[in-house]
Amino acid sequence: MNKTININLDGLAFKIEEEAYERLNSYLDTIKQRLGNNEEAQEVIADIESRIAELFQYKCQGCTIQLSDVEEIIHTIGEPTEIIDEEEVGEETSDSKSSGSSTSSTTYVGKRALYRDPDDRFLGGVCAGLGAYFDVDPLVFRIIAAVSAFASLGITVVIYIILWVAMPKAKSLGQRIEMRGGITFKKMGDNIKEEYEAVSSKFKEYKNKPNYKRMQNRANKTGDVMANGLYQLLNIFGIILGVGIVIWSVLSIMGLVGFFAFKDTLLGLAFTDGEHLLASVPDRFLSYMDQSLLTAASLLVIGIPFLVVLYLGLKLIFRFKSHGKFVGMTALILWISGIVLVFFTGIRIAKSFEESGSVSKVHAFQPTSSETIYLRASEYEISSSDREYLMDIDHLELFSEDGDLIVEGAPIINISQGEKFQMIIDKKARGLNDDDAAFNAETTEYSWSQNDSVIYLDKKFVIAEEALVRNQKVIINIQIPYGKSIEVSPYLDRFIDEY
Incomplete structure (x- = not known):
């Protein structure tokens, strides 16, 4: 078992076998002897040691450097006898080597x-x-x-x-x-040798041209100062940008939370002159649970991006260290959860239309001696003190009446002849289950009246406040006795489906 030694090369710690250490130490000592002890030579030696240290780190991370590793590096860089100072040989040899070096290339x-x-x-x-x-x-x-x-x-x-x-x-x-x-490891060694030759050549060139070296040093220092100044300006710009982002994101988050917290008041003031009618629309179409789920989903889907922007703005200002991946993954999971919650709520709302129900009721008309039956439209809207149209939703109309939200629909009227003088009102609706559908149908309000041979029918049916809007319909089947005729007012004839 070979003895190992811990060494420090160019600020990096390595574990190396004793035999390999002696070979490396002898190699570096020989190079130092050939280059001398002046300042420029020390720079070249330091550069060689840095390249060898980086090569050790590239080839053997955490393992013990062996003699074969050292020999491979020395082989690729070259023995000290191969590193010839240009001043010790003739001009012809120098030109030849210089030409050979300039034409060599690394793949x-x-x-x-x-x-x-x-x-x-x-x-x-x-x-x-x-x-x-x-x-x-x-x-x-x-x-x-x-x-x-x-x-x-x-x-x-x-x-x-x-x-x-x-x-x-x-x-x-x-x-x-x-x-x-x-490059590959072998090519890396060839590149180190070329870099060493370039450093040696640059050292001799600079030794002969001190003015150029001083000029470049001043330029390098000027460039470093400019770079540092530019980085400082970018830091200041980043802080200003971060402050703007934080202010914008905080205001956006406050606005988002405030909207959902006071949406009834805001919508009422914005659209209905202080009456919260539009804010009441979701209450007629969605249950309290559905509205709560949609609110939570909206806060996640819209609010999470604002929170991420706020986090980035704070990071630009304070430049704190954080677990960026953890924060990003947490935000992504919450945002995706909001998307999933939106789909879940949508499915839940769709299921509330799954079952259909109907309620039918037979109304017998009072006998009349008149040979003609008259169908007239009720005129109850005329007596309303304040009735204002708001919007259409599917086959329904929304009105404001004395500060209340009214949801109305048009009935379907079928007229036929038979043995009886009667009317069958069939109310239909949908719901989450049979009972829910039946409740939504039964609570639908429709009015009519009779005055001898005149039958007054409401032009609209009204969906009760306690019921959700679930595709309610009202079908009126009127049967008149044989031998009698019927006269329909011009307004009601648009509702007649069969006659």
Whole structure:
């Protein structure tokens, strides 16, 4: 069993076999000796250690790093003897290696992700990130940005700033690789070697051109300051937006709750000059339980989105940490529950029309010697002090009469001849069960009267207040004796179905 050692590499903790640790330590020491101890060399060494640490983390998460793992990394990066300082060889060799390095390429596979490239940036690394994403020289995007900045009257600058904020910075090796499409572990090693050579080349170039390095450092610092300032502005804008969202959502929720709490008064004041007639319409068509279920369902379906918006507004203001998935799933479940409750209530209302019932009553007319029977319409509406039409619902009409809500329907009149002088009033209705249907039919009010040979019939039947509207109908079957004729007033003839 090999002895293991806990090490810290670039701020990351790893468990490594002792033999593997000695091989890695010897490799890094050799590189340090070849590069020297100046500041630039230390930066290059730190970059190499960071790449190796990220590669360890990618290859072995939570496991023990073995000697074979270290050897594979060293093989892909290259032995210290293969890393040759350009100053130690002739110009021809340097040109050859430089040409070979520039023509080498890494085969990337998989989907690319859009990041800002911090290793090849001038301001924010946006153009370099776009170049990596589209596999185009970043210089092309920089030229396009510079030219269009003047041609577009500053629109390109706004677009650049938006991309600067929207595109994340490629900080880790995995993000740098993903920026170019992602590669296999073997290709990752080849990429590390190329990155190391690029860092070494950049180090020597910067050592020979200090003015450029100072200029880019100042530009980078300016870019960081601009980015921080932009983030602060976005934070302030987010707080202002959050305050507006919170105020709007709170007012909406209060309005929603207030509407359902005082809907009778509000509807009465809005539509009927203080009389709560329209607010009484649901009481004539729906039971108290159905209205309660629909109210609860409406509060869930409409109110839950307002609560979610309120939560998002508070989060924009206070930026608190929360279980977003839990809150989202809870809100979704409650909202779906409201939808289900709406369908359940709809089915419940539909079932209240399931059964049909009828009540029939025979009325014998008083004998008359007249050879002609006259059917006249009752004129009781004329005596009403205050009667106002409201609306039609199916075959019914709704009226306001002396402050009360009246639901009326037109009867069907059938006339036939027979041995008897009588009238059969057949009232029909629907309900949840037979008893409920019979009650809704029996409580339907219809009036008539007789004065010798004149029969007065109401032009409308009225649904009683204690009954729900359930497709009530009134069918009047009038039978006159043989040998007598009948005369119908012009108004009633529209109700006659058979004659």
